[in-house]
Amino acid sequence: MIKLKTVLVLALLTIATSVSADELNIDTIDLHAAIAAxxxxxxxxxxxxxxxxxxxxxxxxxxxxxxxANVTHSE
Structure with a gap:
């Protein structure tokens, strides 16, 4: 039972990580454009x-x- 819960948690973390990575690329592109401007x-x-x-x-x-030059000429 514990192993099944562990597998489910790992699967959820993997999915959450891949979604976060996709969002990070979009944010990075926007950030790059803002920094360049x-x-x-x-x-x-x-x-x-x-x-x-x-x-x-x-x-x-x-x-x-x-x-x-003016001082030199005046002397």
């Missing part, structure tokens, strides 16, 4: 921020060079 958006934002920072640095460098 977030990654693309994040990379675009990082590129924009990097461009803004580089432009700011270049402007500051040009202004510092102009200031130095």
């Amino acid at each position: 977030d990654l693309a958006e994040g990379m675009e934002m990082m590129q924009q921020n990097l461009n803004e920072d580089i432009n700011t640095m270049l402007i500051a460098t040009e202004q510092a060079t102009d200031t130095t």
